[in-house]
Amino acid sequence: MDRIDAMRVFVAAVDEGSLAGAARRMRRSAAAVSRAIAFLEGHVGAALLHRTTRSLHLSEAGERYAIACRRVLTELDEADMLAAGERSAPRGLLTVTAPVAAGENVLGPIVAGFMDAYPEVSVRLNMIDHPVSLIDEGMDLALRISHLADSALVATRVGEVRRVVAASPRYLESHPAIEQPSDLARHAIVAMTHFGLETWSFPPVPGSAVPRTVSFTPRLVVNTIRAAAAAAVEGRGVTRLFSYHIAAELAAGSLKVILDRDEHEPVPVHLIAPPGRLSVPKVRAFADYAVPRLRAHFAQLCPPPLKSL
Structure with missing residues (x-):
């Protein structure tokens, strides 16, 4: 055999x-x-x-x-x-990984368009909320929303996202004003694992090097982004997510960003590949197709915080 x-x-x-x-x-x-x-x-x-x-x-x-x-x-x-060199058209199975929310809402439509443009390429889109080893798992590409450690991986920056605190207008109108991070201790918090279940950190005040930490007992704990966003829209409390997670809700006015002067620096978004993989026609074709679309998408997701205006 x-x-x-x-x-x-x-x-x-x-x-x-x-x-x-x-x-x-x-x-x-x-x-x-x-x-x-x-x-x-x-x-x-x-x-x-x-x-x-x-x-x-x-x-x-x-x-x-x-x-x-x-x-x-x-x-x-x-x-x-x-x-096969230049004579080889893109074909075969392309494997891509991304966080669940980014895979469903951002990368998924791009993958669909790519498959229409390249009918000889099939795609396996693996959506998971923790990083996988591209080399060990045999992945061609990954969409990473994080600060990258130094490695041999080839990274193309496609945008950035903000880590925002948000609540519904209805909640904000019926509760005390939130003007600084310490005010959150008096509010109902909708928490999830990736953004802190009992504490949220904020940048230091000017003149200090010590980050600020707000401790709280959450009113509601959920384990998915959709559940956190939905609870906040319903007025259950204040939540913290990435800006792209709630772009639709912000555009519709069902959620409002607060404490935007107290945000951490934006988190970069990269499309990454193992060394040498971009020379493979199917991988190069996808990168060339996806990068400008990813950049356009992340550029329009959420306006910059007030502190940078």
Whole structure:
């Protein structure tokens, strides 16, 4: 049996979460998928998957082997593309990852337009709210909303977002004025994990180097951006999110940004790729298509805070 082909079957099983899913994706029989996995397990001398009637899980050896397989398969695909040179039109499977909200609201429509423009390219958009290793997971590109650590990754800046505090006009009209961060301690807070469940930090006052911290007992704790935004629109309290999370609500007037003179510096947004990956036609085509659209989108999401006007 061809080991490279068996690796593709193994990675498909891991991605789909089942042998039946791998069989559908690879258009093979379940027996053929099982034989490919058994071949690899015999080759490496260890169980790669723990299988039950309903699911499968990677063994410790399987986790390491899956990372290695993704890297090998990605490099092989890149070698094929590079060997074809300029004669090769964008084609094949493009894998992209992004935070959930950015993937649904920002990148998703761009991906749809790209697929219309490049019918020979299929896309797997992996939306998850924590960074993944592009190299270990075999990803082509990622949309990152954070300050990037120094690395070998190739980063193209496409915009920035503000970390804003917001509430509904109805809430603000019926509660004490919020003129400085310390006023928040007297208000109902709608909190979520990524932005602080019990404290929010703010930049130091002029002349100080110590950030300000506001402690609170949240009135409502949620674990999704949509839930936090919806609760704030309903007047349940004050919440903190990125500006792009509530761009529609701000435009509609159902939420209002407060304390904009006390915001942290904006958080940069980048499209990143592993070194060398942009030379692959499908990846280069997507970057060329997505970058100007991402820049246009993030530029219009939310006006700058008052302190920079």
